[in-house]
Amino acid sequence: MKDTEKISLLSRLVAMNTVNRNEIEPAKYLKQLFDDAGIKCEVLPVGEDRANLIAEIDSGSPILAISGHFDVVAADAKEWATDPFTLTEKDGQLFGRGANDMKSGLAALTIAMLELKAQQVPINGTIRLMVTFGEEVGELGAKMLYDAGYMQGVNALMIAEPSGYRICYGQAGTIDIDLESIGKNAHSSMPALGSNAVDHLIRVLYTIKAKVMARAAGLHNAVLNTDTLFNIDVFNGGEQVNTIPNHALAKINLRTIPEVSNAEILQIFHDVIDADAAKYGSQINMHVEMDLNPVVGDPQSKMLQLIQRVAKPYLLNAKFSASDQQQNQIVTKMLGRELPAGTIPALGAPGGTDARRLLVDQPLGFDYTVFGPGNFTSHQPNEYVSKSMYLDFIKMYEELFPAYFNEA
Known part of the structure; x- marks a missing residue:
């Protein structure tokens, strides 16, 4: 898939107004993409306009669950410099409601699965994509997926919420x-x-x-x-x-x-x-x-260590805006120490993700990570994601997912 097509897919998702509703529209859109690629996919409707989605590349165990959500928070157009539901590129940044939280992460997961399937990359296990509705208000979709048994047998969970070149493995x-x-x-x-x-x-x-x-x-x-x-x-x-x-x-x-x-x-x-x-x-x-309940994963988990290894060369080549550099300084201050170049820090966060619903019976020590394209502009006017970071995360996911199954 060309870079222009990858941007176009994200643009389609941002254009769909999913402010705590209408998740059925992007669910149907992604299902068509997965159906065309020969990837098993199911839309799970809830009411008239809400839905979860499950897509799998399935070769048995182990199971790597990857996850994101369709919904976004409200956007007051008067506070935006651009139309919040039109993906707009400026100075290497992609602006739009959900561009950061977290339609870029969702698009990256989707494209990685499509490309792994098209390239017939061997997957010695199952990649299970779980996309939810209502994450921003109560994590409703995740609860339904957990109750329906979609976490049974899962060995690792990675959520593509916006972390940037950092790993989060715990939420309050x-x-x-x-x-x-x-x-x-x-x-x-x-x-x-x-x-x-x-x-x-x-x-x-x-x-x-x-x-x-x-x-x-x-x-x-x-x-x-x-x-x-x-x-x-x-x-x-x-x-x-x-x-x-x-x-x-x-x-x-x-x-x-x-x-x-x-x-x-x-x-x-x-x-x-x-x-x-x-x-x-x-x-x-x-x-x-x-x-x-709070969720805290394992800092020595297989997926966390794979992310640190795979992401290092991308971080070393990344170009950060002034705003991104300020955010990196905030993280350094949180950690209380300077990190060597190329280090992907692993830390927790006071906020929450769908993991608190999906890991309700395994809140401590699970192989759980948050790793997705983005920054600290979630829920803000003029939310954006770095174009280069978005494209890099697609490449990283295409390396990470097979590596999870192929390495001891």
Whole structure:
């Protein structure tokens, strides 16, 4: 496939508006490409306009799973210098919503599979491409694939999220919780006749936070480079200043690490709510919107070491923009040391990927990597990916995937 065709494929994907919807359109497009190439492929529709996709080059075991997602976040055209749904090249960069996160990674995986098949490269195992819907909001598609058994027998998982010439092998966990406080209205001059939902919720929130942070004190995960994080992100309560409020709502987000389990944190919530109800008569309802455990792979895994070896010559020949150089300096600072030329660093990240759904029963020590074309512009206006990096990743994938099966 010529470079112009590779850019054209990415352009087609970017033009498809998949802002938390319409994943069926790129799924059908990729299926046609795989069908034409003789690669086994199945679209798994969900509702009218959403879908997962599975494509395989299948020769038995072992199984290497490679993964990406169709959906992107919203783009406000007023904040963009170009049309966000038209792939636009400027100064060696490809601009467009999803160009970085992560349609370039998805396109690179797809093209690598198409070219390996066309060149009849021996694959002594199975390459299983898993493409999901709804990754940006709840990792919904990945959960469905896991529940349907597509991770059974998988020996390694590589996700093509934008890492650039770096490897991520761990993500923090996430807990999203809604707390709803139910009280009773009364005139502010006679508060004893009511029950102040705001008072109850504030008291419970800060008791919970104090207990969680006490449990997490001094515990830091070096791979993820983070502690347990507790954020009260939304708070609503009351209607007017002279009325005791009968309702209040808070939304809490936590980022979790293996040293303090999600289960422990959730138990603190339950214990504090129960104790407060017994002592103060509060009524607080708790709803867990998301509960995803942290994932930390193996820094000595086969795939991680293969990536470091295969990617080294590409990194040595790479040309970085001023922005990319700044990002590389940020990573160096995170690592706390300068790296020799050509070193592909392996580290963790506080954010998340579909791995937290796909590795739900193997959260620690699995052969898991994130390695894909891109940078730190995900979710931003004027998101972009380096054209040369995108093309290089296709070549690297074409080397990596056969090497995984052919080397001990």
